[in-house]
Amino acid sequence: MTNKRETRIILLAGALIGLIAALLVPLGNPGNMGFCIACFLRDTAGALKLHSAAAVQYIRPEIMGLVLGSFLLALLRGEFKPRGGSSPATRFILGFFVMIGCLMFLGCPFRMILRLAGGDLNALAGLIGFAAGILVGVYFLNKGYSLKRSYTLSLSEGLSLPTISIVLLILLLAVSGLLAFTEAGGGPGGAHAPIWVSLAAGLVVGALAQYTRLCMVGGIRDLVLFRETKLLSGFAAVFVAALMMNLILHLGGRASFFVSFEGQPVSHTDFLWNALGMALVGLGCVLLGGCPLRQLVLAGEGNTDSTMAVLGLVCGAAFAHNLGLASSGAGPTLNGKIAVAIGLATVLLIAVMNTFQKGKK
Amino acid sequence: MTVLDARGLSCPEPVILLRQAMKKKDDCYEIRVDNETSRENVTRYAEHQGYHVSVSEEAGDYVLLAQRP
Numbered sequence: 105m106t107n108k109r110e111t112r113i114i115l116l117a118g119a120l121i122g123l124i125a126a127l128l129v130p131l132g133n134p135g136n137m138g139f140c141i142a143c144f145l146r147d148t149a150g151a152l153k154l155h156s157a158a159a160v161q162y163i164r165p166e167i168m169g170l171v172l173g174s175f176l177l178a179l180l181r182g183e184f185k186p187r188g189g190s191s192p193a194t195r196f197i198l199g200f201f202v203m204i205g206c207l208m209f210l211g212c213p214f215r216m217i218l219r220l221a222g223g224d225l226n227a228l229a230g231l232i233g234f235a236a237g238i239l240v241g242v243y244f245l246n247k248g249y250s251l252k253r254s255y256t257l258s259l260s261e262g263l264s265l266p267t268i269s270i271v272l273l274i275l276l277l278a279v280s281g282l283l284a285f286t287e288a289g290g291g292p293g294g295a296h297a298p299i300w301v302s303l304a305a306g307l308v309v310g311a312l313a314q315y316t317r318l319c320m321v322g323g324i325r326d327l328v329l330f331r332e333t334k335l336l337s338g339f340a341a342v343f344v345a346a347l348m349m350n351l352i353l354h355l356g357g358r359a360s361f362f363v364s365f366e367g368q369p370v371s372h373t374d375f376l377w378n379a380l381g382m383a384l385v386g387l388g389c390v391l392l393g394g395c396p397l398r399q400l401v402l403a404g405e406g407n408t409d410s411t412m413a414v415l416g417l418v419c420g421a422a423f424a425h426n427l428g429l430a431s432s433g434a435g436p437t438l439n440g441k442i443a444v445a446i447g448l449a450t451v452l453l454i455a456v457m458n459t460f461q462k463g464k465k
Numbered sequence: 466m467t468v469l470d471a472r473g474l475s476c477p478e479p480v481i482l483l484r485q486a487m488k489k490k491d492d493c494y495e496i497r498v499d500n501e502t503s504r505e506n507v508t509r510y511a512e513h514q515g516y517h518v519s520v521s522e523e524a525g526d527y528v529l530l531a532q533r534p
Contacts, residue, residue, distance in 0.1 A: 110509070183501050254473045393475045
Protein backbone atom coordinates (compact mmCIF):
# COMPACT_ATOMS: atom_id res chain seq x y z
CA MET A 105 0.00 0.00 0.00
CA THR A 106 2.63 2.48 1.09
CA ASN A 107 4.47 1.22 -1.88
CA LYS A 108 1.89 2.39 -4.39
CA ARG A 109 1.55 5.73 -2.65
CA GLU A 110 5.32 6.21 -2.57
CA THR A 111 5.56 5.29 -6.25
CA ARG A 112 2.81 7.73 -7.20
CA ILE A 113 4.52 10.52 -5.29
CA ILE A 114 7.96 9.89 -6.80
CA LEU A 115 6.42 9.67 -10.29
CA LEU A 116 4.83 13.06 -9.78
CA ALA A 117 7.95 14.56 -8.26
CA GLY A 118 10.16 13.11 -10.99
CA ALA A 119 7.84 14.51 -13.66
CA LEU A 120 7.91 17.95 -12.05
CA ILE A 121 11.71 17.82 -11.81
CA GLY A 122 11.94 16.81 -15.49
CA LEU A 123 9.68 19.71 -16.50
CA ILE A 124 11.65 22.24 -14.47
CA ALA A 125 14.95 20.94 -15.88
CA ALA A 126 13.72 21.18 -19.47
CA LEU A 127 12.31 24.67 -18.90
CA LEU A 128 15.59 26.00 -17.49
CA VAL A 129 17.20 25.65 -20.94
CA PRO A 130 15.05 28.19 -22.82
CA LEU A 131 15.33 30.35 -19.70
CA GLY A 132 19.08 30.53 -20.24
CA ASN A 133 20.87 27.37 -19.12
CA PRO A 134 23.12 25.50 -21.58
CA GLY A 135 21.59 22.87 -23.89
CA ASN A 136 20.37 19.68 -22.19
CA MET A 137 21.75 21.18 -18.98
CA GLY A 138 18.73 22.42 -17.06
CA PHE A 139 20.43 20.66 -14.21
CA CYS A 140 23.83 19.04 -13.99
CA ILE A 141 25.27 18.65 -10.54
CA ALA A 142 28.77 17.93 -11.85
CA CYS A 143 28.79 20.80 -14.36
CA PHE A 144 27.29 23.23 -11.86
CA LEU A 145 29.76 22.36 -9.10
CA ARG A 146 32.51 22.71 -11.69
CA ASP A 147 31.22 26.13 -12.79
CA THR A 148 30.98 27.20 -9.16
CA ALA A 149 34.57 26.03 -8.52
CA GLY A 150 35.57 28.10 -11.54
CA ALA A 151 33.78 31.21 -10.31
CA LEU A 152 35.73 30.88 -7.06
CA LYS A 153 38.92 30.63 -9.15
CA LEU A 154 39.68 27.11 -7.96
CA HIS A 155 40.30 26.52 -11.65
CA SER A 156 40.77 29.03 -14.44
CA ALA A 157 38.95 27.49 -17.41
CA ALA A 158 37.35 30.69 -18.67
CA ALA A 159 34.47 28.88 -20.40
CA VAL A 160 33.04 27.32 -17.23
CA GLN A 161 32.90 29.88 -14.43
CA TYR A 162 29.65 30.86 -12.73
CA ILE A 163 28.20 30.37 -9.26
CA ARG A 164 25.17 28.24 -10.06
CA PRO A 165 22.30 29.15 -7.73
CA GLU A 166 20.67 25.81 -8.57
CA ILE A 167 23.29 24.10 -6.38
CA MET A 168 22.65 26.38 -3.40
CA GLY A 169 18.92 25.97 -3.98
CA LEU A 170 19.19 22.18 -3.94
CA VAL A 171 21.07 22.17 -0.64
CA LEU A 172 18.83 24.77 0.98
CA GLY A 173 15.60 23.27 -0.38
CA SER A 174 16.54 19.96 1.16
CA PHE A 175 17.72 21.66 4.36
CA LEU A 176 14.50 23.64 4.84
CA LEU A 177 12.19 20.71 4.15
CA ALA A 178 14.26 18.42 6.36
CA LEU A 179 13.99 21.00 9.17
CA LEU A 180 10.23 21.19 8.68
CA ARG A 181 9.83 17.41 8.71
CA GLY A 182 12.12 16.93 11.70
CA GLU A 183 14.58 15.06 9.51
CA PHE A 184 17.51 17.44 9.85
CA LYS A 185 20.06 15.41 11.81
CA PRO A 186 23.75 16.28 11.93
CA ARG A 187 25.67 13.06 11.49
CA GLY A 188 28.84 11.81 9.88
CA GLY A 189 32.10 10.06 10.57
CA SER A 190 31.63 7.19 8.14
CA SER A 191 35.02 7.11 6.39
CA PRO A 192 35.10 10.83 5.47
CA ALA A 193 38.45 10.79 3.64
CA THR A 194 37.38 7.80 1.54
CA ARG A 195 34.17 9.62 0.64
CA PHE A 196 36.16 12.69 -0.37
CA ILE A 197 38.31 10.57 -2.70
CA LEU A 198 35.25 8.80 -4.14
CA GLY A 199 33.65 12.20 -4.78
CA PHE A 200 36.84 13.37 -6.45
CA PHE A 201 36.90 10.49 -8.92
CA VAL A 202 33.15 10.57 -9.54
CA MET A 203 33.73 14.11 -10.78
CA ILE A 204 36.60 12.94 -13.02
CA GLY A 205 34.20 10.39 -14.55
CA CYS A 206 31.43 12.98 -14.93
CA LEU A 207 33.73 15.41 -16.73
CA MET A 208 34.92 12.65 -19.05
CA PHE A 209 31.29 12.09 -20.05
CA LEU A 210 30.29 15.75 -19.60
CA GLY A 211 27.51 15.36 -17.11
CA CYS A 212 26.35 13.75 -13.90
CA PRO A 213 23.70 10.98 -13.95
CA PHE A 214 20.99 13.66 -13.76
CA ARG A 215 22.31 15.36 -16.91
CA MET A 216 22.72 11.97 -18.54
CA ILE A 217 18.93 11.57 -18.34
CA LEU A 218 18.40 15.12 -19.56
CA ARG A 219 20.76 14.50 -22.48
CA LEU A 220 18.83 11.37 -23.39
CA ALA A 221 15.60 13.35 -23.16
CA GLY A 222 17.18 15.94 -25.44
CA GLY A 223 17.88 13.38 -28.16
CA ASP A 224 21.59 13.07 -27.40
CA LEU A 225 22.36 9.45 -28.26
CA ASN A 226 25.87 9.70 -26.79
CA ALA A 227 24.14 9.51 -23.43
CA LEU A 228 23.21 5.92 -24.31
CA ALA A 229 26.91 5.06 -24.17
CA GLY A 230 26.98 6.80 -20.81
CA LEU A 231 23.93 4.84 -19.63
CA ILE A 232 25.50 1.52 -20.62
CA GLY A 233 28.69 2.35 -18.72
CA PHE A 234 26.68 3.74 -15.81
CA ALA A 235 24.64 0.54 -15.47
CA ALA A 236 27.79 -1.58 -15.72
CA GLY A 237 29.47 0.46 -12.98
CA ILE A 238 26.39 0.07 -10.77
CA LEU A 239 26.39 -3.71 -11.31
CA VAL A 240 30.00 -3.90 -10.15
CA GLY A 241 29.06 -1.78 -7.13
CA VAL A 242 26.13 -4.07 -6.33
CA TYR A 243 28.49 -7.05 -6.41
CA PHE A 244 30.54 -5.44 -3.64
CA LEU A 245 27.42 -4.46 -1.67
CA ASN A 246 26.28 -8.07 -1.77
CA LYS A 247 29.70 -9.17 -0.54
CA GLY A 248 29.43 -6.88 2.48
CA TYR A 249 30.91 -3.56 1.31
CA SER A 250 30.53 -0.88 3.98
CA LEU A 251 32.19 2.43 4.85
CA LYS A 252 31.23 1.74 8.48
CA ARG A 253 28.64 3.52 10.52
CA SER A 254 28.11 7.23 11.04
CA TYR A 255 27.51 8.98 14.36
CA THR A 256 25.47 11.87 15.65
CA LEU A 257 27.50 15.07 15.44
CA SER A 258 27.19 18.69 16.57
CA LEU A 259 24.74 21.16 15.06
CA SER A 260 27.56 23.28 13.62
CA GLU A 261 28.92 20.26 11.74
CA GLY A 262 25.51 19.53 10.23
CA LEU A 263 25.02 23.15 9.22
CA SER A 264 28.27 23.30 7.25
CA LEU A 265 27.04 22.89 3.67
CA PRO A 266 23.79 24.86 4.14
CA THR A 267 25.92 27.70 5.57
CA ILE A 268 28.45 27.50 2.73
CA SER A 269 25.50 27.66 0.32
CA ILE A 270 24.19 30.85 1.92
CA VAL A 271 27.68 32.40 1.85
CA LEU A 272 28.02 31.55 -1.86
CA LEU A 273 24.67 33.20 -2.57
CA ILE A 274 25.78 36.31 -0.71
CA LEU A 275 29.04 36.35 -2.69
CA LEU A 276 27.09 36.06 -5.93
CA LEU A 277 24.63 38.80 -5.04
CA ALA A 278 26.82 41.24 -3.16
CA VAL A 279 30.47 40.91 -4.16
CA SER A 280 30.40 39.31 -7.57
CA GLY A 281 33.41 41.49 -8.54
CA LEU A 282 35.59 39.11 -6.54
CA LEU A 283 34.52 36.17 -8.67
CA ALA A 284 35.30 35.00 -12.18
CA PHE A 285 32.40 34.72 -14.63
CA THR A 286 32.30 33.39 -18.15
CA GLU A 287 31.14 36.10 -20.51
CA ALA A 288 27.91 35.56 -22.42
CA GLY A 289 28.71 33.45 -25.46
CA GLY A 290 32.08 32.47 -23.98
CA GLY A 291 31.07 28.91 -23.09
CA PRO A 292 28.60 26.95 -20.97
CA GLY A 293 29.39 29.10 -17.92
CA GLY A 294 28.05 32.13 -19.78
CA ALA A 295 24.68 30.48 -20.36
CA HIS A 296 22.42 30.67 -17.36
CA ALA A 297 18.87 31.41 -16.30
CA PRO A 298 18.23 34.52 -14.17
CA ILE A 299 19.59 34.07 -10.62
CA TRP A 300 16.19 33.99 -8.92
CA VAL A 301 14.78 31.50 -11.40
CA SER A 302 17.80 29.23 -10.90
CA LEU A 303 17.56 29.54 -7.14
CA ALA A 304 13.83 28.85 -7.09
CA ALA A 305 14.27 25.83 -9.38
CA GLY A 306 16.98 24.50 -7.10
CA LEU A 307 14.86 25.02 -3.98
CA VAL A 308 11.87 23.18 -5.45
CA VAL A 309 13.91 20.30 -6.86
CA GLY A 310 15.94 20.03 -3.63
CA ALA A 311 12.76 19.82 -1.57
CA LEU A 312 11.19 17.26 -3.92
CA ALA A 313 14.35 15.16 -3.90
CA GLN A 314 14.50 15.33 -0.11
CA TYR A 315 10.88 14.26 0.20
CA THR A 316 11.13 11.37 -2.25
CA ARG A 317 14.82 10.32 -1.66
CA LEU A 318 15.20 10.54 -5.44
CA CYS A 319 18.56 9.19 -6.54
CA MET A 320 19.70 8.51 -10.07
CA VAL A 321 22.04 5.71 -9.05
CA GLY A 322 19.63 4.16 -6.55
CA GLY A 323 17.11 3.34 -9.29
CA ILE A 324 19.18 0.75 -11.12
CA ARG A 325 20.91 -0.33 -7.88
CA ASP A 326 17.70 -1.13 -6.00
CA LEU A 327 16.20 -2.85 -9.02
CA VAL A 328 19.16 -5.23 -9.18
CA LEU A 329 19.54 -5.63 -5.42
CA PHE A 330 15.94 -5.97 -4.26
CA ARG A 331 13.74 -5.92 -7.38
CA GLU A 332 12.60 -2.60 -5.95
CA THR A 333 11.38 -0.05 -8.50
CA LYS A 334 10.53 3.06 -6.48
CA LEU A 335 13.65 5.08 -7.29
CA LEU A 336 13.74 3.81 -10.86
CA SER A 337 10.22 5.18 -11.39
CA GLY A 338 11.50 8.61 -10.38
CA PHE A 339 14.39 8.27 -12.83
CA ALA A 340 11.98 7.27 -15.61
CA ALA A 341 9.56 10.08 -14.77
CA VAL A 342 12.33 12.68 -15.05
CA PHE A 343 13.17 11.30 -18.49
CA VAL A 344 9.61 11.15 -19.83
CA ALA A 345 8.64 14.60 -18.55
CA ALA A 346 11.83 16.24 -19.83
CA LEU A 347 11.39 14.54 -23.20
CA MET A 348 7.78 15.71 -23.52
CA MET A 349 8.65 19.25 -22.48
CA ASN A 350 11.56 19.31 -24.94
CA LEU A 351 9.20 18.25 -27.73
CA ILE A 352 6.66 20.88 -26.74
CA LEU A 353 9.37 23.56 -26.62
CA HIS A 354 10.64 22.39 -30.00
CA LEU A 355 7.18 22.55 -31.57
CA GLY A 356 6.66 25.96 -30.01
CA GLY A 357 9.96 27.16 -31.50
CA ARG A 358 11.52 27.81 -28.08
CA ALA A 359 14.21 25.16 -28.32
CA SER A 360 15.56 22.78 -30.90
CA PHE A 361 15.17 19.03 -30.45
CA PHE A 362 16.92 16.54 -32.67
CA VAL A 363 18.02 12.94 -32.20
CA SER A 364 21.68 12.36 -33.09
CA PHE A 365 25.17 11.53 -31.95
CA GLU A 366 26.72 14.53 -33.68
CA GLY A 367 26.17 18.17 -32.90
CA GLN A 368 24.53 17.78 -29.48
CA PRO A 369 25.19 20.57 -26.97
CA VAL A 370 28.13 20.15 -24.55
CA SER A 371 28.90 16.57 -25.51
CA HIS A 372 31.36 14.47 -27.50
CA THR A 373 30.90 11.32 -29.56
CA ASP A 374 33.59 9.02 -28.17
CA PHE A 375 31.47 5.97 -27.30
CA LEU A 376 34.09 4.09 -25.28
CA TRP A 377 35.12 7.00 -23.08
CA ASN A 378 31.57 8.17 -22.56
CA ALA A 379 30.85 4.67 -21.27
CA LEU A 380 34.02 4.38 -19.18
CA GLY A 381 33.50 7.81 -17.64
CA MET A 382 30.00 6.89 -16.52
CA ALA A 383 31.14 3.43 -15.38
CA LEU A 384 33.43 5.24 -12.96
CA VAL A 385 30.50 7.42 -11.90
CA GLY A 386 28.14 4.45 -11.45
CA LEU A 387 30.58 2.47 -9.34
CA GLY A 388 31.77 5.47 -7.35
CA CYS A 389 28.20 6.56 -6.61
CA VAL A 390 27.12 3.11 -5.43
CA LEU A 391 30.10 3.12 -3.07
CA LEU A 392 29.07 6.59 -1.86
CA GLY A 393 25.46 5.48 -1.42
CA GLY A 394 23.98 7.93 -3.92
CA CYS A 395 24.41 10.11 -6.99
CA PRO A 396 25.78 13.68 -6.83
CA LEU A 397 22.23 15.09 -6.53
CA ARG A 398 21.53 12.79 -3.59
CA GLN A 399 24.81 13.83 -1.95
CA LEU A 400 23.73 17.50 -2.06
CA VAL A 401 20.32 16.62 -0.64
CA LEU A 402 21.79 14.47 2.15
CA ALA A 403 24.29 17.23 2.97
CA GLY A 404 21.29 19.55 3.30
CA GLU A 405 19.79 17.09 5.82
CA GLY A 406 22.93 17.44 7.96
CA ASN A 407 24.79 14.41 6.65
CA THR A 408 28.40 15.56 6.60
CA ASP A 409 29.64 12.34 5.03
CA SER A 410 27.83 13.65 1.99
CA THR A 411 29.35 17.08 2.55
CA MET A 412 32.75 15.41 2.26
CA ALA A 413 31.66 13.77 -0.99
CA VAL A 414 30.50 17.17 -2.32
CA LEU A 415 33.83 18.77 -1.37
CA GLY A 416 35.55 15.89 -3.17
CA LEU A 417 33.42 16.59 -6.24
CA VAL A 418 34.40 20.27 -6.17
CA CYS A 419 38.08 19.43 -5.72
CA GLY A 420 37.86 16.90 -8.56
CA ALA A 421 36.35 19.57 -10.81
CA ALA A 422 39.17 21.99 -10.05
CA PHE A 423 41.80 19.33 -10.76
CA ALA A 424 40.00 18.25 -13.92
CA HIS A 425 40.28 21.69 -15.45
CA ASN A 426 43.68 22.61 -14.02
CA LEU A 427 45.28 19.43 -15.36
CA GLY A 428 43.36 19.16 -18.63
CA LEU A 429 41.36 16.07 -17.64
CA ALA A 430 37.91 17.31 -18.63
CA SER A 431 36.52 16.49 -22.07
CA SER A 432 35.13 19.14 -24.39
CA GLY A 433 33.00 19.09 -27.51
CA ALA A 434 36.16 18.04 -29.34
CA GLY A 435 36.35 14.83 -27.31
CA PRO A 436 38.23 13.42 -24.35
CA THR A 437 41.86 14.31 -23.61
CA LEU A 438 44.71 11.86 -23.10
CA ASN A 439 45.14 13.20 -19.57
CA GLY A 440 41.45 12.61 -18.96
CA LYS A 441 41.67 9.00 -20.15
CA ILE A 442 44.62 8.35 -17.84
CA ALA A 443 42.73 9.99 -14.95
CA VAL A 444 39.63 7.85 -15.56
CA ALA A 445 41.82 4.71 -15.64
CA ILE A 446 43.46 5.75 -12.37
CA GLY A 447 40.00 6.55 -11.00
CA LEU A 448 38.61 3.12 -11.90
CA ALA A 449 41.62 1.42 -10.29
CA THR A 450 41.40 3.55 -7.15
CA VAL A 451 37.66 3.14 -6.73
CA LEU A 452 37.93 -0.64 -7.24
CA LEU A 453 40.68 -0.75 -4.64
CA ILE A 454 38.48 1.18 -2.21
CA ALA A 455 35.67 -1.28 -2.90
CA VAL A 456 37.90 -4.30 -2.30
CA MET A 457 39.48 -2.89 0.85
CA ASN A 458 36.11 -2.08 2.39
CA THR A 459 34.54 -5.39 1.44
CA PHE A 460 37.08 -8.10 2.14
CA GLN A 461 39.13 -6.59 4.96
CA LYS A 462 39.92 -8.73 7.98
CA GLY A 463 38.31 -8.11 11.32
CA LYS A 464 35.35 -6.51 9.61
CA LYS A 465 32.22 -6.34 11.65
CA MET B 466 13.68 -13.27 17.30
CA THR B 467 16.64 -11.93 15.35
CA VAL B 468 17.94 -8.52 16.41
CA LEU B 469 19.82 -6.33 13.95
CA ASP B 470 21.58 -3.05 14.71
CA ALA B 471 21.74 -0.99 11.54
CA ARG B 472 22.17 2.38 13.24
CA GLY B 473 24.54 4.68 11.44
CA LEU B 474 24.50 2.60 8.29
CA SER B 475 23.40 4.34 5.13
CA CYS B 476 21.08 2.81 2.59
CA PRO B 477 21.02 0.27 1.14
CA GLU B 478 23.16 -1.41 3.83
CA PRO B 479 20.38 -1.87 6.44
CA VAL B 480 18.19 -3.57 3.84
CA ILE B 481 21.06 -5.84 2.78
CA LEU B 482 21.64 -6.79 6.43
CA LEU B 483 17.97 -7.65 6.81
CA ARG B 484 17.90 -9.59 3.56
CA GLN B 485 20.91 -11.60 4.72
CA ALA B 486 19.23 -12.30 8.07
CA MET B 487 15.93 -13.22 6.45
CA LYS B 488 17.57 -16.19 4.77
CA LYS B 489 17.03 -17.88 8.16
CA LYS B 490 13.27 -17.41 7.76
CA ASP B 491 12.78 -16.32 11.36
CA ASP B 492 9.24 -15.29 12.33
CA CYS B 493 10.28 -12.06 13.96
CA TYR B 494 13.01 -9.50 13.34
CA GLU B 495 13.87 -6.40 15.31
CA ILE B 496 15.87 -3.86 13.33
CA ARG B 497 17.23 -0.62 14.74
CA VAL B 498 17.91 2.24 12.33
CA ASP B 499 18.60 5.93 12.93
CA ASN B 500 17.33 7.67 9.83
CA GLU B 501 14.06 8.01 7.96
CA THR B 502 15.32 6.69 4.64
CA SER B 503 16.42 3.44 6.26
CA ARG B 504 13.13 3.22 8.17
CA GLU B 505 11.18 3.52 4.91
CA ASN B 506 13.40 1.17 2.93
CA VAL B 507 13.57 -1.54 5.61
CA THR B 508 9.80 -1.34 6.12
CA ARG B 509 9.15 -1.62 2.40
CA TYR B 510 11.49 -4.59 2.02
CA ALA B 511 10.08 -6.48 5.00
CA GLU B 512 6.52 -5.89 3.77
CA HIS B 513 7.51 -7.19 0.35
CA GLN B 514 8.73 -10.33 2.06
CA GLY B 515 5.32 -10.79 3.67
CA TYR B 516 6.09 -9.42 7.13
CA HIS B 517 3.94 -7.03 9.10
CA VAL B 518 6.03 -4.08 10.31
CA SER B 519 5.44 -1.86 13.32
CA VAL B 520 7.65 1.12 14.12
CA SER B 521 8.46 2.65 17.47
CA GLU B 522 10.89 5.39 18.46
CA GLU B 523 13.51 4.95 21.12
CA ALA B 524 16.08 7.60 22.04
CA GLY B 525 16.07 9.13 18.57
CA ASP B 526 16.32 5.75 16.84
CA TYR B 527 13.62 3.78 15.07
CA VAL B 528 12.93 0.24 16.22
CA LEU B 529 11.22 -1.76 13.49
CA LEU B 530 9.49 -4.97 14.45
CA ALA B 531 8.85 -7.25 11.48
CA GLN B 532 6.58 -10.21 12.24
CA ARG B 533 4.99 -12.94 10.20
CA PRO B 534 1.24 -12.34 10.18
